[in-house]
Amino acid sequence: MMDSASPDAHDEQPLLDLVANGLGMALMVWDRQDRLLFAARAVLGIFPIAPSFIERGTRLRDFLGALYDAGVGVGTQFENTRRRTGREEWISTRLSLHWRERFESVEQLSRRSWINISKRRLSNGIGLVLITDLTSQKLHEEEMQLDRERIELTERILDDLPNAVCVKDRDLNYVAVNKAFCAMHGMAANAILGRSVWDLVDADFAERYELSDREVLETGVLHTNAQQIVMADGEDLWAIVHKFRVGSPADALLVTYFSDVTQVVTGFGIAGEGEGPLGVVPHADVSRFEPGQSLYDPFRALDMTRIVDAPAMGLPGDAGGSYRLRVVLVTPCPAIEQRFFSALTELSCDVGIVASFDQLKALEAALGESGLTPNLLLFDESLGTPPAGLFVGLPQLPVSLAISAEDLAAQIMTVGLSMQTDLDGEFGLGAGAAGTQPAAESPIDVLVAEDNDINQIVFAQILDGLGLSFKIATNGEEAVALWRTHRPKLVLMDLAMPVMSGRPAIRAIRDAEAEEGRAATPIVVVTTQAADMEDSEMETLAIGARLMKPVSPERVEALYHRFVQAEDQAGQAL
Structure with missing residues (x-):
């Protein structure tokens, strides 16, 4: 319907321009002979060519030649190459692309100018070219990429700092922490972010810290105090803690910086005239350091290999001069039997295994006749609770495959210590x-x-x-x-x-x-x-x-x- 000029062609131009502007794109329409039927005026704002090249009836070859002469390469994806394509070769390549049923590409026209070109060839031979300006979007993406790079650089700098740093939002939740702060708490960053100080330290310390945090956020006045902190690895950290506000009061962030002065306080063990024990600097007034949080968890730091490798508890009167815990395990499950027999053996325990409570009853009678008494009863929790009257007064622990050998070792250590106290009284220790x-x-x-x-x-x-x-x-x-x-x-x-x-x-x-x-x-x-x-x-x-x-x-x-x-x-x- 657009192959020949219409009497109202000049009236259609403003209307089509208005539609194209409303869609936010430049529109070009070519007929079956590759002659221009319509071009929105916005095309001149994208390509630096003369207005005569977007007049009705202009050949596609002439339009592409004008683009080449203006130094603009369109129709294919932007190529970084030193090879200079000839004019006729370039035009021929673009003509072939225009006859594809569908073609789309993103072109960079200059250092800070991008467009998206979408081409469609209809069944009747009419070709549509939609050109969208992507400059604002690309510039925004560039800015976001620069912001990400700056953030990554800032994070790398913070992580490389030897002193702990943390940042909290107005709700006093952690929004940024560096590696030194994570090491101080013995936690990964994702386990700290989004949480508050109440989740990390005891309530009395959390209340004190939150009070100074809110005062700094409200007043903007720098808060400084000296703290002696026990880190997650058990080491003492003598630190000057600085808290300050960044940003406007409405969207302020609280930054806390722990300045490590441990070497100054302890002298780092340097021997010298006039120094006290441990190389403590005589002029360091440690009374100014208030006790800070203790982040050391003795159970997280418990060395289970030392428990497993510990020798049998020595008591007089036992064969070989040592006392070995006697443990009875009740389970019909071969997997439980194999796992816990190995763990108990490594703990230097004497182990007896029966498959049911009936066998346990017979074992109790046999042990009674021999004069031997077990110290601990482990039973498969799938069997239920042992019947009343069996091994009265003997510590009893349920076990399952869900319990690790390390957890069992910790439980036995606790039971073993209480039994050790009882046995000490029996042997007069x-x-x-x-x-x-x-x-x-x-x-x-x-x-x-x-x-x-x-x-x-x-x-x-x-x-x-x-x-x-x-x-x-x-x-x-x-x-x-x-x-x-x-x-x-x-x-x-x-x-x-x-x-x-x-x-x-x-x-x-x-x-x-x-x-x-x-x-x-x-x-x-x-x-x-x-x-x-x-x-x-x-x-x-x-x-x-x-x-x-x-x-x-x-x-x-x-x-x-x-x-x-x-x-x-x-x-x-x-």
Whole structure:
């Protein structure tokens, strides 16, 4: 219908231009002889050619020649090549593309100009060319790419910083953290982002931190304080914490920067004249450092290989001079039998396996006649609870394939410790005999006063790993008795204990030392709250040092070195 000129052709031009502008594109229509039927005026805004080349009746070859002469390559995807295509070759290639049923490409006309060309050849031979300006979209994509590159560069810079950095939004949720901050918490970034400080630290610390966070966001005033933080790996971090607001108050972000001054405070162990134990710089006023969060998790750091490789618990009177846990496993499942028999054997346990509770009853009778008594009963949870009356008073634990060998080892360690305490009383070894067993009246390295069974496990593993002899008391009264008997070089005293708490126990030890004219034993208060050390009397009776829970091997070793080994070296020098 558009092969010949219409009397209203000149009236159709403005209408078609209006439609093309409304669609946001430049439209060109070619007839079967490749002559121009219509071209929107917007084409001149895209291609730097004379208006005569978009007049009705213009040949497609002439239009393409004008584009080539203007230095514009269209019709094919942009090519980065040094080869200069000849004019006729270029025009012939584009003519063939115009006769494809469908063709579409994105062309870059200049450094900051892009278009999309979509061509359609209808069944009647009419060719439609739709040209869309993509410059704004491409420039926006370039800006986004630059922004992404800047963000990646900023993240790389933050991650390479040796000091921890975190960023929170107005709701005080973490929106950015660097590698040092993740290492401080022992968590991956995706486990921290989107969460708040309440999810990461104890409530008392979280409340304090949030109070200063909101004050900085509201006032914009820099907040600075000194903190002693126990990191996830158990190491102490002495840091100056800076909090400041960035952005406008409406969309502000809170940035927290932890400036590590550990080397300044501790002297990094550099020996030199005038320096104290552990190379502590004498002029470093550590009293200005308030206790910060303790991120150390003793169970996450628990070395299960050391538990598995630990020797059998030594008790007198047993064959071979050692006591082995006797464990009975009840299961009809070969997979459970194989997994836990191997794990129990590695734990130096004697293992007996039966397939049912009926066989267990017969085994109990046989063991009763032989005089042997098991220490632990493990039963397949698919069998249900063992019948009443079987192995009365024996610790019983359900097992399944869902329980790992490591989890079983941890449970057995806990049960084994409580049994060890009972067996110590039976054999007359005295309270708190877990760990290295020195001869009676012989001095020991460390006395621990701790009533929590789990904390006792942690202390026992740490001290054993450090190669120190030790005793564990479950209350202050036992602690004083063990102190009199074994004269420890260092006492780690929990303040909250039954029978006698830590405060009267410390006073009793100090009174006994005064009566005997003995030198004061270093006593370190073990606490979960900084307020426990605000008691000036305790600071005087103890040594002014504290060990925050959960404890870490590095912190215990540092305290022992500071208060015991350093004094021993000073005494030898005299």
